[in-house]
Amino acid sequence: MGLAYMPGFGNDFETESLPGALPQGQNSPQRAPYGLYAEQLSGSPFTAPRGTNERSWLYRIRPSVRHTSRFKSMSAPYWKSAPNVDDGDLPIGQLRWDPTPMPNEATTFVHGIRTMTTAGDVHTQVGMASHVYAFNTAMEDDYFFNADGEMLVVPQEGTLDLFTELGRMAVAPGEIAIIPRGMMVQVGLTDGPCRGYICENYGAKFTLPDRGPIGANCLANPRDFKTPVAAYEDKEKPCRVQVKWGGRFYETEIDHSPLDVVAWHGNYTPYKYDLSTFSPVGAILFDHPDPSIFTVLTAPSGEEGTANVDFVIFPPRWMVAENTFRPPWYHRNIMSEFMGLIKGQYDAKEKGFVPGGMSLHNMMLPHGPDAFGFEKASTAKLEPVKLDETMAFMFETRYPQHVTSYAAESQTLQDDYLDCWTGLKKRFDGTPEGNWD
Known part of the structure; x- marks a missing residue:
């Protein structure tokens, strides 16, 4: 696995896993190299300004429209979407939780997600949800995409193997990854059970903040964000595609792996970032x-x-x-x-x-x-x-x-979280120095 430097958000990248698989000079030739299908994945409206317009051209073994059954409902009862205001009756307050336990039974990434909070409205594409994940089983013939928002993944224990349509990324604790809205992914593990956090962003995509008076350097630098190089899976066997759409979950059967993109170019990509940089x-x-x-x-x-x-x-x-x-x-x-x-x-x-x-x-x-x-x-x-x-x-x-x-x-x-402030005693005694005894 290799990773290409990400020189700046909004710039195009190009990568191919077979020589000559990426067409040159045009996006959709009458016959793409290697008998591939050209497909565009758009992460913004077609008419968005050039600086915010995002799309990638994928050259794949089969177009993603091909599947062998209609979509049917799927159960993911612990993954919630906003608005979700009547889900519980816990009064407002400062709250804290201990770590979520690792599952005892075989659990994959999608079914290991537990929603902690929701905010905004998934249907109007504003707000977000905070999740924790804990899983111990790789997605072997299952694949997932989230039509409701991009996912910022923050590992805390265990290294994730994120195999996306555009390539593969290993993401360890101390790193983060972004999986764009609509991007197909299969999540595996490399060194035992995995646990971490997810911010599901319903709104405008994540980008680098303006530095303002800080100037041209410091904070997160574009060169340290890395996108995957093309990698494909030519697998012909029964598989399932799982989808989150409008706060609900669906699945469909296909007869091949959807991670069959041999080459791609564009600026709508997954990426990872090492927080130590x-x-x-x-x-x-x-x-x-x-x-x-x-x-x-x-x-x-x-x-x-x-x-x-x-x-x-x-x-x-x-x-x-x-x-x-x-x-x-x-x-x-x-x-x-x-x-x-x-x-x-x-x-x-x-x-x-x-x-x-x-x-x-x-x-x-x-x-x-x-x-x-x-x-x-x-x-x-x-x-x-x-x-x-x-x-x-x-x-x-x-x-x-x-x-x-x-x-x-x-x-x-933690029922006793509020107790951590109980010891903040009165130190005012009418003197400028106060009472520090």
Whole structure:
């Protein structure tokens, strides 16, 4: 398996797995090389501006329209879509979960997905859903595509083998992958059971955020995003295609593998990114900056500066600010924050928030460091300190995230999460110094 550098979003790529399989000079010749079929996969309206128009031309052994049975309904009861506001009766509040257990029975990727929150409306293509996945069995003759949104996949345990129509990607913990809306994928595993997180983005696709005053460098750089090279599967045996469409699930029978694209070119592609290549920026004198400086990808909404979804990470970094409370401050926010931890500790919650766990702080609900974190940061010697061996992330959206019944009733829900702030005692005593005894 090889990966090609991604020089910039919006640029075309071309790759072939057989010499001469990719037509030159035109997209749909009367007879494509090797007897292949030309097929276009569009990720934007045909009339979208050039800078946002996305499509790829696929040269495949059989066109994807060919299947041997009508679509029929399929059950995926734990995968929910917005609007899903009446799924449970858990009151609003700050919430946290322990890691989702690995399944005991044979479970594939699609059936191992559990929806934690939904936001917006899948039918009008706004908002998102937060999922956790845990599975232990590869999809052998099953293939899946999501017509409702693109999927940002964040592995936490185990390396994923993502075999897409446009090629194959191995995605390990510490990396992320984007599977575009409508892109066929077969998910396998390479080193045991897998667990992680998914942001299902119903709205405008993820892209790099503008850097503004930061300038031309730092944060996520386009060169570090990688797309797969062409790889095909010439398999003739009964297979199934599973589809998520309009919040429901369907499947159909085919007599071959749909991963039969021998060559392709275009800019509508899956890709992966190594989070360790993110170049963080931060305060080098005083104060703790907003978490937006850690944005890796953003999916814009119709309102400038207000995201449909932001994907934010909290990576290893140096803390050097003087006379400053260095962890995130206490705050209330118009955005709704779903957090996960890939490895290590999160500096604002060193206890109770463990790798594989999750938390939800919805719009305008207060949150911030626990009592232990506040005490430690308030009394620490302020010398340069490196936060190392850590990687937390956040799916942040402008819409309220509604908790599913699965999440509300899960045995991993921490009933005592609110207790982490109980020790924040009164320190006001009328003196400028306050009471720190």
